[in-house]
Amino acid sequence: MTAGPRFPRRETLRDGRFWLLCATAFLLAVSFALPSFRSKANGVDLLVVVDITGSMNTRDYRENGHPVSRLEHVKASLRSLLPELPCPARVGLAIFTERQPFLLFEPIDVCGAFAPVEGAIAGLDWRMAWEGDSHIAAGLYRAIDIAHDVNADLVFFTDGQEAPPLPASGGPEFTGERGAVKGLIVGTGGFALSPIPKFDDEGREIGFFGVADVPHENRFGPPPADAEQREGYNPRNAPFGSAAATGTEHLSSLREPYLKSLGDKTGLGYIRLEDASALRKAILAEARPHAVERERPLRPFALGLAFILLVALYGAPPLWTLLKRLRADRISTLAIWRKSRA
Structure with a gap:
């Protein structure tokens, strides 16, 4: 019976992505315990x-x-x-x-x-x-x-x-x-x-x-100063005059x-x-x-750092590969162009 491989392997321990993943998991776990x-x-x-x-x-x-x-x-x-x-x-x-x-x-x-x-x-x-x-x-x-x-x-x-x-x-x-x-x-x-x-x-x-x-006039309290000139004015029975007030x-x-x-x-x-x-x-x-x-909670800072590490872990390698491919294609295209000009 063959013994199974030990985990983690030495190759895994030397891989930076392994440690990025560990750091991300640690930050996610710690974020729930961080105080404010x-x-x-x-x-x-x-x-x-x-x-x-x-x-x-x-x-x-x-x-x-x-x-x-x-x-x-x-x-x-x-x-x-x-x-x-x-x-x-x-x-x-x-x-x-x-x-x-x-x-x-x-x-x-x-x-x-x-x-x-x-x-x-x-x-x-x-x-x-x-x-x-x-x-x-x-x-x-x-x-x-x-x-x-x-x-x-x-x-x-x-x-x-x-x-x-x-x-x-x-x-x-x-x-x-x-x-x-x-x-x-x-x-x-x-x-x-x-x-x-x-x-x-x-x-x-x-x-x-x-x-x-x-209502265009408030008839509570004493009448205005010009009340005596109003139509139907009576100081006792019609102190505001007899006509209905109009206005805007x-x-x-x-x-x-x-x-x-x-x-x-x-x-x-x-x-x-x-x-x-x-x-x-x-x-x-x-x-x-x-x-x-x-x-001020500290959790958002830990979660933000964990997100950055995840981007570095899963986003950076494909981006680096794409950039290398684009550079190689550019060099190849330039070589073909020079050869055609020779």
């Missing part, structure tokens, strides 16, 4: 609040040559912004309607949980609104309180259209500390008046809002001066939404750097 290490870096913590009231359905943006609504443009800009944020970056999301923002989730690490954050942004819809009114100033002030509670900078997207309009006495006063929360008001929409889409109870678009569909509240445009005034009151910056690149620069200019502790 913690590191600190300056990142950004953002609370993104998106206005989902009716005027945000106005289509005064264009993407790929097609008109899109303000809300859809906000969503597209945010989804483009996420991968451009410097890691570590944490992002929370809230929606706004009536006068109260609703927090969907507190800031989470977008670098490690990109898909859930992007999916939540993609799922934003005007049908999530629980009221039709839009009290921008009150909603902004409450959003500042929420941002303070979650220790994040605020990014508030809105067109600034109050519905119903502000009373003659003006909007609510900001009672917080100016500049205590950093961040940005992002104005959305165009400067020209545009029609606001109208939907039925089933969510189907049925046209646009008309003059008679919305059924149309919508970006209320930029109003949003800038809110920014001055609260200490927030302002930018008009155009593209994700300009938005990113504005956010990073206004945001405070936060010291964030991150876990």
